[in-house]
Structure formats: C-alpha cells, structure tokens
Amino acid sequence: MSWPTLYAQLVGVNRYSTSLGKIWLSVLFIFRVMVLVVAAESVWGDEQSDFTCNTLQPGCENVCYDHFFPVSHIRLWCLQLVFVSTPTLLVAMYVAYRNHGDKKRILQSSAVQEAELESLKRRKMPLAGALWWTYACSLLFRLLFEGGFMYALYVVYDGFQMPRLVQCDQWPCPNLVDCFISRPTEKTVFTVFMATTSSICMVLNMAELAYLVAKAVTRGNIYPHGTTPLATFQGGHNEISQMFLEE
Amino acid sequence: MPLTPPAEPDPEPKMNWASFYAVISGVNRHSTGIGRIWLSVLFIFRILVLVVAAESVWGDEKSGFTCNTQQPGCNSVCYDHFFPISHIRLWALQLILVSTPALLVAMHVAHRRHVDKKLYKLSGRASPKDLEQIKTQKMKITGALWWTYVISLFFRIVFEVTFMYVFYMIYPGYKMIRLVKCDSYPCPNTVDCFVSRPTEKTVFTVFMLAVSGVCILLNVAEVVFLVGKACSKHLHNAGDSTMGAWIAQKLCSY
Numbered sequence: 001m002s003w004p005t006l007y008a009q010l011v012g013v014n015r016y017s018t019s020l021g022k023i024w025l026s027v028l029f030i031f032r033v034m035v036l037v038v039a040a041e042s043v044w045g046d047e048q049s050d051f052t053c054n055t056l057q058p059g060c061e062n063v064c065y066d067h068f069f070p071v072s073h074i075r076l077w078c079l080q081l082v083f084v085s086t087p088t089l090l091v092a093m094y095v096a097y098r099n100h101g102d103k104k105r106i107l108q109s110s111a112v113q114e115a116e117l118e119s120l121k122r123r124k125m126p127l128a129g130a131l132w133w134t135y136a137c138s139l140l141f142r143l144l145f146e147g148g149f150m151y152a153l154y155v156v157y158d159g160f161q162m163p164r165l166v167q168c169d170q171w172p173c174p175n176l177v178d179c180f181i182s183r184p185t186e187k188t189v190f191t192v193f194m195a196t197t198s199s200i201c202m203v204l205n206m207a208e209l210a211y212l213v214a215k216a217v218t219r220g221n222i223y224p225h226g227t228t229p230l231a232t233f234q235g236g237h238n239e240i241s242q243m244f245l246e247e
Numbered sequence: 248m249p250l251t252p253p254a255e256p257d258p259e260p261k262m263n264w265a266s267f268y269a270v271i272s273g274v275n276r277h278s279t280g281i282g283r284i285w286l287s288v289l290f291i292f293r294i295l296v297l298v299v300a301a302e303s304v305w306g307d308e309k310s311g312f313t314c315n316t317q318q319p320g321c322n323s324v325c326y327d328h329f330f331p332i333s334h335i336r337l338w339a340l341q342l343i344l345v346s347t348p349a350l351l352v353a354m355h356v357a358h359r360r361h362v363d364k365k366l367y368k369l370s371g372r373a374s375p376k377d378l379e380q381i382k383t384q385k386m387k388i389t390g391a392l393w394w395t396y397v398i399s400l401f402f403r404i405v406f407e408v409t410f411m412y413v414f415y416m417i418y419p420g421y422k423m424i425r426l427v428k429c430d431s432y433p434c435p436n437t438v439d440c441f442v443s444r445p446t447e448k449t450v451f452t453v454f455m456l457a458v459s460g461v462c463i464l465l466n467v468a469e470v471v472f473l474v475g476k477a478c479s480k481h482l483h484n485a486g487d488s489t490m491g492a493w494i495a496q497k498l499c500s501y
C-alpha cells in the first residue's frame with residue numbers, strides 16, 4: 001500500500017470529477033506527494049540524528065528532541081495527504097453502490113442484458129441529485145481536513161519557520177542547554193512550499209464547490225419545477241445548452 | 248521517440264521519477280519533434296543523472312561537512328549558513344516545475360476532445376468507432392492549442408532561467424569551494440569548515456547547468472519553429488483567399 005496505489009484509486013474517481021477536481025488531483029500528486037517523496041523526505045531524514053545539544057548528559061538530546069518535535073513535519077504531511085484524499089473515495093463508494101443497484105435491476109429484468117450491462121460500465125453519471133450531495137460533502141471534508149492540518153502544523157511549531165537554535169531545560173538536561181536543529185533554512189523553505197500548495201488546493205476546492213452550487217442553481221432555473229428537457233423542447237439552443245451544462 | 252521507463256527491481260512501487268515520467272510522457276503525442284527531443288534530454292540527462300549519480304555525491308553533504316572545532320552545534324549552524332538549500336532539492340524542484348507546463352497542453356487537448364465528442368454526438372455520429380477515433384486522433388497544433396503550447400514553452404523557459412539565477416545567487420560562480428570560514432553563534436571564533444567532495448560537486452553542477460542551457464535552447468528553437476510555421480501558414484492562406492479556405496481555417500482554429 002503506497003502512494004501509487006492511492007493514486008490509482010483516485011484516478012479511477014476522476015471520471016466523475018469536474019475539471020477543477022482533475023486539476024486538484026494533479027496539483028496534489030505532482031506538487032505535494034511527489035515533492036514530499038522526492039525532496040522533503042531527504043531533508044528531514046537526519047532530523048533526529050543531527051539534532052545536537054551542547055551537553056554531554058546522556059538522554060538530554062532525546063528528551064529535548066521529543067519536547068520540541070512531538071510529531072515530525074513529514075508525518076503530519078503524510079497524514080494530511082491521506083486524509084485529504086479519502087473523501088474522494090466516498091464518491092467512488094457511492095458510484096459503486098449505484099452501479100450495483102442498477103446492475104441488479106438489469107439482471108432481474110428479462111430483456112436483452114449484454115448491451116445494457118456494457119453501457120452501464122461505460123456510462124458517466126451526471127453530477128446531479130444524491131451524487132451532487134455526496135460530491136459536495138466530499139469537498140467540504142477536504143476543506144476541513146486541509147485547514148485542520150495546516151492549523152495543527154502552525155500551532156505545534158509556532159508558525160512555519162524552523163529556528164536554528166532552541167533552548168531546552170527538560171530533565172535530565174543539567175541547566176538550560178542550547179540545542180541546534182539540522183538544516184533549518186531548507187526545512188523552512190519546504191514548509192512554506194507545502195503550506196502554499198496546501199492553500200492552492202484549498203482555493204481549488206472552494207472554487208469547485210462554488211461551481212457546483214452555481215451549476216445546481218442554474219439547472220434549477222433552466223428547468224423550473226415540474227418540467228423536463230424532453231417535455232419543453234424549445235429549439236436547438238436549449239438542447240445545446242443542456243448538453244453543455246450536463247457533465 | 249518513445250522511451251521505456253527504467254526497470255525497477257523493487258517489489259513495492261514507489262511514487263518516484265518513473266511514475267512521474269509515465270504522467271509526463273503522455274503529453275509526448277501532442278508535442279512537436281523538438282518537444283520530444285526536449286523530453287528525452289530532460290529524462291536521460293537530467294532526471295536519470297540526478298537519481299543515479301548526483302544524489303550519491305550529495306548524499307553525505309551534511310555528515311561530511313566538518314568544522315575545525317569541538318563546539319557542539321557549530322557544524323549544524325555553519326552548514327545551514329552556507330547551504331540554505333541543497334543543490335539536489337533545487338534540481339528536483341526545478342525538474343518538477345519545468346515539466347508541469349506540459350500538463351497545460353494535456354488539459355487543453357482533453358478539453359478539445361471533450362468538445363469534439365459533443366459535436367460528434369450532436370451531428371449524429373455517436374457510434375463507438377467514431378468516439379474511439381477521437382481518442383486516438385493526433386491533435387494539430389493550431390488555433391487556441393497553439394497559444395496554449397507557446398505559453399507552456401514560455402513558462403518552461405521562465406522557470407529554467409529563474410532556477411539558474413537562484414543557483415547563481417545562492418552559490419556564486421557555480422563553483423563549490425573547499426573551505427568556508429564561519430563565525431555564527433555558537434562557534435567560538437572564526438572556524439574553518441571543510442565541504443565534502445567539492446570538485447565532484449562542481450563537475451556535476453556544471454554538467455546540470457550545461458544541460459539546462461541545452462534545454463533552454465531547445466525550448467527557444469521550438470518557439471521559433473512554431474511561430475515560423477504559423478507565419479508561413481498565414482502567408483500561404485493570404486495568397487489563397489477563397490471562402491472555402493477561410494472557413495476551413497476558422498473551423499480548425501479552436
């Protein structure tokens with residue numbers, strides 16, 4: 001179970017996403033997961049072994065490291081990426097559930113089934129009704145998780161900057177000792193980078209939510225309550241706009 | 248110029264440059280010939296060299312950085328002062344940022360296919376064979392796609408030049424010095440600190456710089472080629488100003 005497996009799962013749901021959702025997925029995997037694995041993990045690789053305190057007291061370095069770094073940035077980011085990706089699986093589960101129901105219905109009816117089953121596999125569900133609500137909920141959860149994790153990182157590490165020197169007086173350190181963090185500037189650069197991409201993802205999610213709401217509202221306006229596109233054919237223009245509005 | 252990703256003996260797949268290659272090389276179909284050469288140069292002379300050679304040169308950059316003092320913390324602080332961000336990370340970010348404008352083109356092509364599909368359905372040609380044909384058809388770089396492609400090339404050039412400039416600012420002269428003198432707290436006085444493998448690092452820095460320059464030249468050549476092609480098509484069309492040709496050009500320009 002690894003990042004490519006998660007990617008494969010999420011790409012499968014891409015069919016039901018809006019264009020903004022597809023952009024979000026690319027930004028997530030290229031600028032966040034890829035950068036995390038290829039670059040950030042090697043910056044934080046020696047975070048504990050190179051955490052040096054100005055003392056010979058055994059155990060002082062361990063205790064001070066633990067005091068100042070309760071959860072490493074890398075682990076927080078991994079958790080954030082996993083949590084942010086999972087609401088999309090809600091959508092996948094709902095689509096699978098709908099397909100299962102439709103499949104059962106088709107198999108139960110005694111009419112020609114092969115062609116219908118094939119079209120069921122290939123059909124793209126319009127983003128309306130319960131699917132719309134599931135998708136909108138997944139977007140809300142994504143926003144909550146992104147914001148929550150960014151806030152947690154900010155609170156635990158007092159901002160996004162990594163200091164060079166921290167002063168520690170936990171037992172068994174004899175007095176106040178200076179402890180030096182390895183590669184603080186590089187860590188600050190990457191923290192800011194990941195925070196920026198996280199904000200970009202949040203903006204994309206908010207834009208997608210606004211787009212969905214706008215689409216639902218305009219769909220409500222074009223088809224006033226009680227009418228359907230088949231019943232109110234008002235010429236080619238309406239049909240074309242309906243096809244372009246439907247995803 | 249199709250390339251197969253390097254065969255990896257790992258039992259577990261990793262999110263790494265090989266999967267990145269799979270994502271980016273999908274754009275290859277819609278590139279010009281120069282674009283495909285650029286992609287090959289990127290993957291062979293930059294990403295492969297980075298992964299196979301450069302990462303092991305910089306592997307011990309911190310553990311091999313030694314200062315002439317026993318003061319704890321002086322090593323860390325001096326290393327951080329002289330190497331705010333490592334070459335390897337800068338190159339990784341550069342390669343990721345330089346490759347992503349190609350995805351703009353991929354998105355535009357996907358959008359065009361989507362529109363073509365709708366037009367086909369509207370005109371009644373909605374058979375699976377016709378829809379398959381849309382998927383496999385090679386898009387011509389005309390109209391708005393031409394603009395997207397040129398803009399993506401422009402962004403590539405800007406990112407390349409920006410990173411080269413950042414390198415120059417952080418590491419003046421692109422040379423790795425053997426000895427740096429450091430007096431940041433807590434180092435007691437000015438201490439001598441020695442960088443590990445400076446000559447090898449200089450060699451690789453110059454190599455990556457040269458290949459970066461080659462990539463910039465390829466991108467510039469591609470822009471010139473596209474502009475030249477568009478101009479010659481325009482001149483050709485200006486000579487043949489029949490209604491049919493004009494309509495054909497307008498229909499192609501999306």
